[in-house]
Amino acid sequence: MFPTPIDKASAPVRGLYKVALPLSLLIWLAPIIAVALTSIRGQADLTSGNYWGIPTQWQMAENYAAVFRNTPILHYIGNSFLVTIPTVIGAVAMSCLAGYALGIYRFKLNLLVFFIFVGGNFVPFQILMVPVRDLSLKLGLYDTVTGLVLFHVAFQTGFCTFFMRNFIRDLPSELIDAARVEGASEFQIFWKVVLPLVRPAIAALAVLIFTFIWNDYFWATVLIQGDHAMPVTGGLKTLNGQWVAQWQLVSAGSIVAAMPPVVIFFLMQKHFIAGLTMGATKG
Known part of the structure; x- marks a missing residue:
């Protein structure tokens, strides 16, 4: 086998x-x-x-000096942090709450709601380009960091909920029951019992989502047009000259842009591996 x-x-x-x-x-x-x-x-x-x-x-x-001296790459990197960090916080926070509800409580529509979260991950994001752009225009969120953050939070929450629900569901139910017997409220159980136990999973999920959002190019160019809010993945295309392709600067900028996810991964490597292997063994 x-x-x-x-x-x-x-x-x-x-x-x-x-x-x-x-x-x-x-x-x-x-x-x-x-x-x-x-x-x-x-x-x-x-x-x-x-x-x-x-x-x-x-x-x-x-x-590398020309990249920092002659291009606004630091501004683009700052925009990427403004997009990525709130997205990670929002998506992970919402998925922990949704994962707790779907993993702990047993109600009739539990499985249906879970399938809705999972099903959203199978929708090709290309077919969402036009409706998402139109919606952002109607709401006044087009070409803004806020609009890009809100979209990423909404789009990533499905995968994050799938991830967190499975980890929370594997927790021993006796822990939850014991906390309830002791008189803990549902929020206290979530905050003081569940979250500490799934901290490695949260760390692993945060690293994954940080990498996904930081490396996003498609939505960065669909929902952002101006340099004031353009993330670094979309801003790299401006490093080329108007008449001559300066691929050496684009490549140097790409190496610089790839450093934050690499640094985050190595800083969180211990927690990332622990989160991915959490529940792999019993006893």
Whole structure:
């Protein structure tokens, strides 16, 4: 039923694994390597088509300095934080409340409501582009950070509720019953019993949502037009020159823009792994 551990597999399978794993890793890393190399090249290399070879002009300091000096990337990064942090807080908070209600209480429409939350994740977001844009225009939220935050909170809450409901549902019901016997209110049970127990899951979910929202490009360009509210993913396209494509600056800006999620992941790595493996073993 389960795959055979690689150390117990046959010799040909082990040999194939040793060849396929580095090759797959190289293919996966190839775009990142290309961007990193491009970010330290000079314009002459790109003009001559030297995309993968050793750079003839090493301009790491010049390219990265130009990104911060000649472009508003810090402003775009600030906008990304203004969008991402409230979204993470809002989506995680709402999903904890909804997950608690769906995981603890037993009512007739429990499963139906849960399926509604889950079903929203299967709707292709491209078909929502026009109605969401029209709605944001009618509500006066188009081209604003608030509008983008509200949309992301609404769109991410379904996945977050699915995530939190399953973790909360696995908690021992005896803990909830004991708290009720002691006279704790439902909010006290939620705040002092449930949330501390699912803290690793909350941390893992926060890291996932932070990464999803920070890397969003589609909705950043659909709901935002001006630079005043444009996140960094949408703002990177402005790093190109008007007449000449400055891919070295775009690549350097992409590396800079990718740093916050990487830093967040490594800072929260312990909690992230604990959250993903929570409930994997019993006893």
